Amino acid sequence: MIGLFARLHGNVNKDRRNELIERFNLDPSGKCRTYSRGSRQKAELISVLASDVELLLLDEPTAAALIVAVICWVPRSAAGAGRAVAWRSPQPVSSC
Numbered sequence: 001m002i003g004l005f006a007r008l009h010g011n012v013n014k015d016r017r018n019e020l021i022e023r024f025n026l027d028p029s030g031k032c033r034t035y036s037r038g039s040r041q042k043a044e045l046i047s048v049l050a051s052d053v054e055l056l057l058l059d060e061p062t063a064a065a066l067i068v069a070v071i072c073w074v075p076r077s078a079a080g081a082g083r084a085v086a087w088r089s090p091q092p093v094s095s096c
Contacts, residue, residue, distance in 0.1 A: 002028050002043050002050075016081075017050035049074065056085045 002017065021028050024042045035043065048056060056078055078085045 002026075002047050004032075008047075011052035012047075012050050013052055014050075017046060020046040020049055049077070054083055056083060058085065059088055 002021070024046060026039060026042045026046065028043075030039070032040065032043075048058070056074075058074075075085045
């Protein structure tokens with residue numbers, strides 16, 4: 001699944017992708033249909049964050065509990081790579 005998204009996004013930083021796979025504790029060899037909803041969301045987020053793009057637009061990334069766990073990490077990680085992050089979420093985000 002991550003490979004499919006990577007091909008759709010284009011330029012993928014493989015080192016960053018592998019780091020994210022480890023950070024999110026995701027088995028990349030799994031088939032999409034075998035992933036839980038949370039694992040599919042992890043795969044989607046990994047694919048987006050591993051792409052070499054200047055701006056990340058995330059629509060309701062806090063919808064899943066797993067995303068809430070990394071909500072403070074994503075902006076710092078993107079900023080460290082010289083990228084901007086914009087997201088929309090109806091849920092309040094606590095300060096980091």
